Amino acid sequence: MLDQDEQSLHSRFTDFEKFCRKKGLKMTHQRLEIYRELLTSSDHPTVEALFLRVRKRIPTISLDTVYRTLALLEEAGMTNRIQTSEGLTRFESDYGVHHHLTCKKCQKIEDFIWESFDTMLLPPELEAWGTIQTRNIVAEGICKDCLKKEKK
Amino acid sequence: MLDQDEQSLHSRFTDFEKFCRKKGLKMTHQRLEIYRELLTSSDHPTVEALFLRVRKRIPTISLDTVYRTLALLEEAGMTNRIQTSEGLTRFESDYGVHHHLTCKKCQKIEDFIWESFDTMLLPPELEAWGTIQTRNIVAEGICKDCLKKEKK
DNA sequence: GCCTTTAATAAGAATAATTCTTAAATAGTA
DNA sequence: TACTATTTAAGAATTATTCTTATTAAAGGC
Known part of the structure; x- marks a missing residue:
């Protein structure tokens, strides 16, 4: 590795x-x-x-x-x-298709991959819009570290 | 309507x-x-x-x-x-869950909805990260109008 | 409806991120 | 090694956003 x-x-x-x-x-x-x-x-x-x-x-x-x-x-x-x-x-x-997970508290960004999303067909209505080249997910929440701090 | x-x-x-x-x-x-x-x-x-x-x-x-x-x-x-x-x-x-489609040329942003994505279960590995609250798609490409202009 | 209190506003100064300008330095090439 | 076109460093300029302060106005009690 x-x-x-x-x-x-x-x-x-x-x-x-x-x-x-x-x-x-x-x-x-x-x-x-x-x-x-x-x-x-x-x-x-x-x-x-x-x-x-x-x-x-x-x-x-x-x-x-x-x-x-x-x-x-x-x-x-x-x-x-x-x-x-x-x-x-x-x-x-740039190292290939991936998505982002951001912590709303500490702003840390983590990457993740999700192939079943990447290979999913976009809604057919979008074809009328033009040519779509990329599609990325931005997920937000609270990371484990910040959840721990909150409990204290 | x-x-x-x-x-x-x-x-x-x-x-x-x-x-x-x-x-x-x-x-x-x-x-x-x-x-x-x-x-x-x-x-x-x-x-x-x-x-x-x-x-x-x-x-x-x-x-x-x-x-x-x-x-x-x-x-x-x-x-x-x-x-x-x-x-x-x-x-x-704010009017409910939706996603964004941006034209790289004219920067116009269009909204779209994609329920089958919204209801999809996130990869189980992400559970270890913390609590995920939102997940939005940002798609980019060239819109129909800009594609037309390019051909001229 | 008027008065009082406190929050919100307008105006412009201050700050922060990014881009531009210019003279000096350097990479690629003869 | 010398030449030429890029690229760089430095700091000025620009742009987006936030802060400061004196003034204005909303909400509630009279």
Whole structure:
């Protein structure tokens, strides 16, 4: 499992190089580190959080570069933007179809997969609307940790 | 159908009065007009848009009052906040379970209902997470109008 | 209906998130 | 190694949202 993860991480870096070449974009130190940080972050970080993490390795990096790079990665479909109900923008690296579960108390976001939903046919009325490309579930509630705290 | 809508609109206003009384809130002209505007808007307006519409009837209303009132209504569960991928906050009056369909081009949001999804049991693994209260689908694609424009 | 109390409002200042501007630095290429 | 076009850092500008304060108005008692 770990091997496989590392394998896939490595191949994703290679993809990033290829991607830059193909698009005529320069492969900068900053872009690589931002992308790496996002790949290894599983907590759906905000731009600010990502900036602080990357700054440990590149102390002179600017917040603006993080914004620009994330926009770039998003456009290329390599990351997803998540608009939370707190009003903050969070990011995650794109790794296939999944859904989100958010705690209303602590705002923590967890991923989950649900294949029987993914393969379900949408209501036929929606065909008249246009072409539907993605469909994601946003579920909200109170997580176990916050439920415990409430009881105290 | 129209009769029923008007009926339900009227009862919702009455609810609003009751709601204010119960919470010890004052029933102001501004609050009523903002609530009315949201009830009769089906296009998921932004705060700014709502402000401009209400201003036609109350020219001196301030943007801040719209923000404050929407926060109030949201807290009471009478409206829902929708965080769009454009990064804008939109609002809709709460009228029962439904889902959203957004056009990636023109950003228009349409509602749809899908009862067979609503009654579907969530994956059992999620029970370990905590208590799940809501689950909504956000579908994205290109609407018919934008598809037509693309062909030109 | 008028008075009092307290909450709500308007106006504009303050804050926070994001984007833009510009000069300097750097990647890719000859 | 030198050249050219991108990209970057820094900070200014913009935009959305919230806060502050003096004024206004709703609700309830008289």
